[in-house]
Amino acid sequence: MEKHTTELELIQDAMNTTKSKKMFVRYQAVYLHLQGHENIAIAPIIGKCEHTVGKYVNAYKRKGVAGLIPTPQKGAVPKLTSDQECILIETVSQKTPDQVGLEPNKNWNCRLLCLWVYNTFNVKYSITGMKDMLHRLGFTYTRPTYVLAKANLQKQEMFKQDFELLKKA
Helix, strand or coil: CCCCCCHHHHHHHHHHHCCCHHHHHHHHHHHHHHCCCCHHHHHHHHCCCHHHHHHHHHHHHHHHHHHHCCCCCCCCCCCCCHHHHHHHHHHHHHCCHHHHCCCCCCCCCHHHHHHHHHHHHCCCCCHHHHHHHHHHCCCCCCCCCCCCCCCCHHHHHHHHHHHHHHHHC
16 A cells, blocks of 8 residues: 555545545545635535534544544433333343233233333333333344134144135135
8 A cells, every 4th residue: 555645645546445425525624724725715615513523624623634534422311211112122131011010911011011010110211212222132023923722633634625615616
């Protein structure tokens, strides 16, 4: 790999190799600044405000190209503690709603979980928030299926044969 001789070539190379539109815009802002354009003139070109252009340029001046890479955002603080999440996982995995006092339900859904979490931990969740938390905890949605315990296999076979005869008639 050849050594870059100027900052402009370094930024231009970064612009040409990035696949991220966000990073391209940041590189472009610095590239135009290094060419001598003012922030007020750069802002409409890249579709950002003058203040944002200044932030990109200052980040580049402080840390170089690495300063333009955005830092990951932490997100909101979870409403449940890790211990409470463990209790939730154990309850959903090993018990049915009617076993924890939500009769007559036999299968969990987000609405029932919101109710159970509120009754148990006094924490309110929306159905969408509960769905997101369950996804984060590694749960997936499956529709329950039922198998009749007293199904008679001989009668089922006879029905299938009779049905085939009716279809041919």
